[in-house]
Amino acid sequence: MANQAIQAPEPAGPVEEHYYRRGDIDFCFLLNRTHLNLRVFDYRVGNYQQKRDFFDRIARSEGLKKVFTVVEKQDSKSWRSVGFSREGAIPGYFRTADAYVMSRVYTDDGDPIQGGAPKLTAPSISATEPNVTKPRGLNVEIVTDQTRLARVVDDFGAAALYAPFRRAVFHPDVAIHGKSGKRDFWIGAETDTSFGHAKVDILTPPRPNKDTDPAILEYLLQATLDELSRRETASVFSLIAADWTPSAQVVANLNFKVSARLTDHIVREDGFVGAQLWHRRITPGASPKLTSVS
Template identity: 30%
Template sequence: MAATTLAATTWSPTSSSGVDELLFRNDTVSLCLLVNRRHRTLRIIDFRAGPTPSKRNLVLATARREGVEKIFTLVERDEVPTWTRLGFVREGSIPGFYKRSDAWILGAVVSQMASRVRDEGDGEEDAEGAEDREGSPAVILAERTITRARRLLRESEARPLPAVKLAHASGLDLRRAVAAAQRAGRALTGFEPFGRDAVRTGYVLSARGGFSLHAAWEMQSCFGNSFLELLTSPRSEAERLATTAAIGALCDRLVAERAVSTFTFAPADDVELSAALLANGFRRSAVLARHLVVGRARKDAILWAKKLVAPEA
């Protein structure tokens, strides 16, 4: 019997997006892989359900070839067992991602999964061994960070928030701000695409004292969700209070844009940013192992989420 060939094409949205889209299709596999070059992550979009080891092996081979360190996928609840059987860890969820239902995040560190596959062969993983790991180092770090962030909030609850001004930022403005933040080793993001065919809007927020924060969101209007990104973290109490006010202004604007929910990533050891998000009603909904690169350091991440309004009928 002739070997089945696997067609692959590559599409990069723009030369400066930092994300490449890899498409793989044959009789058994239909995948879109979004490779984030900055964070060295790969998001899997699966168009054909089923826990086939060949799917996992293809993703692993692609990740190694592309220099990726973390792979993850977003699925609805009924698809969670499929991915845990393939060795992915249930890291949490994004509330309201699909408007009236949550998206579950399942991920794996490439080196760890590759080692398990070598040890256990090409069969399906033990589903119990691949479930969420509440005692993992990433989760323990996140819990400690949140505890410290809550303490910060209690200590500064009497401090008023400064007034912030919000203005649109062009793509050029964002790129310049990213370059400056990268040189300083402070960039949390390069405002790369998270999904496919989403609309991205950029802002710059300012306050007295020289505070300036660039931010952007990516929206999927069909679901009402929004992915919110802040370029840098606060470094002091004054910056934290201004960042808290800035996040509030961004959430108000998202509501005006008819977003139902929003979510964002933050380093799992970032106490100041965690406090600013907690002050705006965000909740920890996932902890993602080795998911971000900040400066030259690879970090675990907390996924913070907030329901903005009830979905319309």
């Protein structure tokens, strides 16, 4: 990545945090080499066309499939004017304002896809009654030790398609751990106390033909929501591969709703896959009204 204005304070790894300053352009970005995407943290200064051109060059040189940013409504219009597509929203992400996910998707040759990000389709999920009763033989603990949580991501992150969403810390800062027999279950949360939201991840997705897994994960997810509520978290969201129906069913049963559909957002062995962003408020309060995702 050739540009002397880029600074990468963290050692190179699957996720790299970079800062870029040149002239009146100033921003930070996360380069995720595992999922071949890049998230922009924009400081609202500089020419948007120059920013777009900069990220187009990085996408081509690094073989990225996607560049995206999460911004307020007024800024989404500026990103759209230079070829980014709105893929959905995160209600209440900025506590009193919604966030809009603006994306630019690239071909295998590194060219921006003309006409914007292709529309993602995903199976429809109907919620059923969740399990909120502690399953027999399940031991549960709250984990906040950062070294242990980093190790959990090392052990389970790849299979769970885990992708950090925030700066500085590339693993959950709180998690609920359940153990049933020899099987470990983990629900992690990346919290943001400034804006009162959290990203939650099912780090041990339901296994095929294991009928007991969804009930355990629903119980642990509810325990995670209860813990986040105690921490005065107002809303939560989760990113789940579009075709991972069992995981989607778990969050749907806990009253999460789809608010964004993200094309080619993650990578697994069979190639690029889309993700659905599931959202839920957990603290009572006025929620800005959003246009539904169709």
